[in-house]
Amino acid sequence: MNDNIRKIINKKNKSKIVCLTAYSKNIAEILDSHLDIVLVGDSLGSVVYNYNTTRKVNLKMMIEHTKSVRMGVKKSLLIIDLPYNTYRNKSEALKNSKKAIKETRCDAVKIEGGNRVKDIVSHLVKNKIPVLGHIGLTPQTVKGKFKSKGKTEAEKKKLIKDALELEKSGAFGIVLECVHSDISKKITNLIQIPTIGIGSSVHCDGQVLVTDDILGLTNAKIKFVKKYTNIKKMINSAVLKFKQDVKSKKYPTKKYSY
Numbered sequence: 042m043n044d045n046i047r048k049i050i051n052k053k054n055k056s057k058i059v060c061l062t063a064y065s066k067n068i069a070e071i072l073d074s075h076l077d078i079v080l081v082g083d084s085l086g087s088v089v090y091n092y093n094t095t096r097k098v099n100l101k102m103m104i105e106h107t108k109s110v111r112m113g114v115k116k117s118l119l120i121i122d123l124p125y126n127t128y129r130n131k132s133e134a135l136k137n138s139k140k141a142i143k144e145t146r147c148d149a150v151k152i153e154g155g156n157r158v159k160d161i162v163s164h165l166v167k168n169k170i171p172v173l174g175h176i177g178l179t180p181q182t183v184k185g186k187f188k189s190k191g192k193t194e195a196e197k198k199k200l201i202k203d204a205l206e207l208e209k210s211g212a213f214g215i216v217l218e219c220v221h222s223d224i225s226k227k228i229t230n231l232i233q234i235p236t237i238g239i240g241s242s243v244h245c246d247g248q249v250l251v252t253d254d255i256l257g258l259t260n261a262k263i264k265f266v267k268k269y270t271n272i273k274k275m276i277n278s279a280v281l282k283f284k285q286d287v288k289s290k291k292y293p294t295k296k297y298s299y
C-alpha cells in the first residue's frame with residue numbers, strides 16, 4: 042500500500058480528512074496545499090458540461106481532466122472517479138483503472154456500489170489498484186429522484202452490509218453520500234477504514250464537497266451544501282471593471298503596452 046494511502050487510513054479517529062473536487066489545474070493548485078484528498082469526480086458532468094446525469098461522462102473526459110488536475114496537485118492524494126459503464130466486470134475495471142492511473146499518474150480510483158461491486162474491488166486491490174468505495178446515494182445508478190439513504194430498516198441493513206463488504210474487499214476508505222446521521226455514525230464506528238461523508242453528518246471521518254458549490258459558482262440548492270464564498274460576484278465585478286476600462290480606454294495604459 043502506498044504511503045499516501047496509509048496516511049489517509051491513519052487519520053481515522055485522529056484527524057478529520059478533508060477532500061474537495063477539482064476538474065482543472067488552476068483550482069487544483071489552490072486546493073492542494075489545504076487538503077488531504079483531491080477528487081476528480083464524475084460530478085464533472087454536471088459542473089463543467091451541464092449534463093443532467095453523470096452517466097454521460099466517459100473515461101476519456103475523466104482522464105483529460107485528471108491530467109490537468111495532476112499538474113496542480115503535488116502533495117494531496119489524487120483520486121479519479123471511474124465513470125459509469127467502465128467497471129461492469131473485473132477485467133473491464135482493471136483495464137480501465139490501469140489506463141487511468143498510467144495516463145494521469147493519480148493515486149487511486151473511486152467506484153460506486155457496495156456489495157454489488159465487492160468482487161471488482163477485491164480484484165483491483167489484488168492488482169495493486171487502491172480503491173475508494175462510494176455507497177449511499179450513488180448517482181451513476183440512481184433511479185428517479187435523489188433521496189437520502191438509511192431511513193428504513195432495510196436501507197440501514199443494506200448500508201451496513203455494503204460498508205462491511207467494501208472493507209473486506211480491501212477498499213481503503215468509503216464515501217458515504219446522503220446517509221442519515223445515525224447510520225453513518227454506526228458505519229464509521231464499525232469499520233477500520235475511514236468514511237468520507239457528503240451530506241452524511243459530522244460523524245464521518247472526513248468530508249467531501251464539490252468545490253464549485255462551496256465557492257458559489259454553481260446554483261446548487263442542496264441541503265448539505267454550505268457556500269463559503271460567492272466567487273460569481275467577484276468575477277462579475279472584475280469583468281465589469283475590465284469592460285468599463287476597455288470602453289473608456291483606461292486599459293491598456295502604457296504599463297500594459299509594448
Ligand code: KIV
Binds near residue numbers: 080082085216239251
Ligand atoms: O462525483 C463526485 O464529485 C463525487 C463526490 C462529490 C463524492 O462522487
